[in-house]
């Protein structure tokens with residue numbers, strides 16, 4: 132079993148905020164991440180797939196194909212967007228790093244299965260110091 136990883140980057144705005152709570156309660160729970168007028172991050176996204184190497188090509192999957200799948204289905208939808216408002220796969224979800232990573236995994240899993248490789252993990256860095264890894268279970 133071989134693992135291969137592609138990194139992509141995107142910039143996006145969000146806030147951690149529940150509409151059914153007061154501004155004060157949001158501030159108590161989410162701190163400055165609840166700022167009503169949004170804030171942004173430069174996200175680093177690491178997508179890892181696993182499988183067997185094709186003996187003819189030496190590839191697990193063509194990295195150019197991996198790039199295209201990630202760009203078309205994730206990055207083009209989130210880059211320079213508002214995650215709370217603009218992103219279909221984040222509709223009605225809290226825009227935490229955990230939830231974004233899980234949602235990305237759910238979008239990409241079947242697309243890589245079509246290519247006969249298995250999605251192993253999503254690693255999403257929201258800041259230099261904070262990141263989430265999701266393995267699908």
Ligand SMILES: Nc1nc2c(c(=O)[nH]1)N=C([C@H](O)[C@H](O)COP(=O)(O)OP(=O)(O)OP(=O)(O)O)CN2
Pocket residue numbers: 147164226227228229257258259260261
């Ligand atoms: N469990 C989670 N906790 C927090 C999340 C999250 O997505 N999941 N998100 C945030 C904020 O949006 C943001 O990530 C934190 O910003 P900040 O504290 O500025 O992060 P830094 O790494 O830059 O902070 P340092 O304290 O300077 O390391 C908060 N919590």
